[in-house]
Amino acid sequence: MVNAAYAASLREKASLLPLSPGVYIMRGDGGKVIYVGKSKKLKNRVSQYFHETDFKSVKTDMMTSLVRDFEYIVCDTETEALTLENSLIKLYKPRYNIKLKDDKSYPYISVNMHDEYPRFTVTRKREDPRALYFGPYSGTTVVYGIINAMQKTFGLPACNRRFPRDKGKVTHCIYRQIGCLAPCDENVTSEQYRESFSEAVDFLSGNYKKITDELTEKMLYASENEMFEAAAVCRDRIRAIEKLREKQKVVASPEVERDVISAYAGDAVSAVCVFYIRGGKLTDSEIFYFSGGEILDSSALCSFICELYVRREYIPKEITVGGELSESDKELCESWLSEKTNRKVNLTIPLRGEKKKLCDMAKENAEQKCKEYLLSSQKTDKTLARLASLAGLETVPERIEAFDISNIGDEHITAGMVVFENGKPKKSDYRIFRMKTVSTRDDYASMREAVSRRCAHLSDDGAVAPDLFLIDGGAAHVSAAKQAMREAGYDIPTLGMVKDDKHRTRALVGEDGDEIQILSEQQVYSLIYKIQEEVHRFTISKMMVGKRKAEKTSVLENVSGVGTAKAKALLAVFGGLSAIKQADISELCRVKGITESIAKNIKEYFR
Known part of the structure; x- marks a missing residue:
């Protein structure tokens, strides 16, 4: 329902809009952008928000009640409006728009069969015209899991050696004992290596029958000629391939490349599930969560599809959508995707058959993940509330920033900062501070500089202040951090994470040295342990990156x-x-x- 104090002026302003394609920007109190939308006819679409109707959803009604003013931008085409809408959502991050959490590009497995010793590499761009690409996948965890499975199944090396450069340099290799073909051995030819590698490529391509038929033929030949060890190798390889194949659900014919998108709208949280079908197999899936306040109607789903694919290197020729997508939004998405790929991309909204079953399966998956997400969130809320109680905090620490220092003697002195929001790492907010004022090993001075530099950015536009600082160290480290904060004019609750003599998390400590025991608080302890391990890992890894860069530079x-x-x-x-x-x-x-x-x-x- 429109706020009565603003209803008349909003309706009058909407009545003056042109019947042109464009983007509208809804603003709330203080001019804050709360929603961005696009329309084929601006006047008709925007006017709908400010007239009473039974067709508006609860969330749309809620958003409309907060609107104080709006702006609009006229576009030449609806496709242009869709692109602009996507850009503005990224810019303003409005409360009521569905939005992805990051702009990551998606990884592929790349293979160049022209190399004498081809190998699997991970890339985010399809730049080499000679290479074969498999994917994209939802993340590097999935990619490296697949590569690891290929290495184990087909006897490919998992080490960092390069061939033929390192051939004959290794006298004893542990990987050979666990099934590696061992191309480092001078007796193993490049032809033998390429044969095994080609089998792995065939598997990724979905040519299972070809691989198993060839291996069966080799096994029978070896057995008939009493080459029993070779026959056993072929037998074990066939079994491993069948076992690996069982893990991949076949959902279509081998030539099918398709993405399946389905949404589930819950009261507290909503989700969109995306299935990636490559070579007829369901190779990967991805879940995108949205708060219950975000509107998930046809227009929002269209915007989501645009945002999902805007940075992707590969878009399949067919995308199947289950859910509320109007015919006009479907045509708009098809037009935008086809324009982006320079080829026809079809969006289908199935009503029956196998495609409908896949859409239903994706929606069920989204619903189940929402339930799991809510349970996890409720558990995290209790943990953070308990942490606040133990530490005597005035507010629940929804945003926690943790610091650690790493160095090698007096060199490569580095401070790392990790961020946890609602108990989960927010890696896009991680920061690294390479010391500018500290030239010798001094953890306290390094901590002062890191916290001082962090506080200097708390006044930036859009900056979010933490509810709690955690410092890897004792009371003296906390004191150093608090000194930097006071000098910057801030007073943020700060605790140290104390470890025992075995380098395990033991307690929290304040500036006064009083310890807060957490070993008996299982959930709180688990969270603090996770944060301490993460900040330690991140800081050391970034310090080592800096060290390696410096070494390369010094060599040159x-x-x-x-x-x-x-x-x-x-x-x-x-x-x-x-x-x-x-x-x-x-x-x-x-x-x-x-x-x-x-x-x-x-x-x-x-x-």
């Missing part, structure tokens, strides 16, 4: 004519020492500041 600085600036420029262009070593003189000279004379020095140094 040994070359006559190459200083710090030129070393960084070379690494920025080539990405690493191995590529620099392989580059010819003309390629090196393309880097700013690298003359032919310096390029020759580089080639001579790494010869």
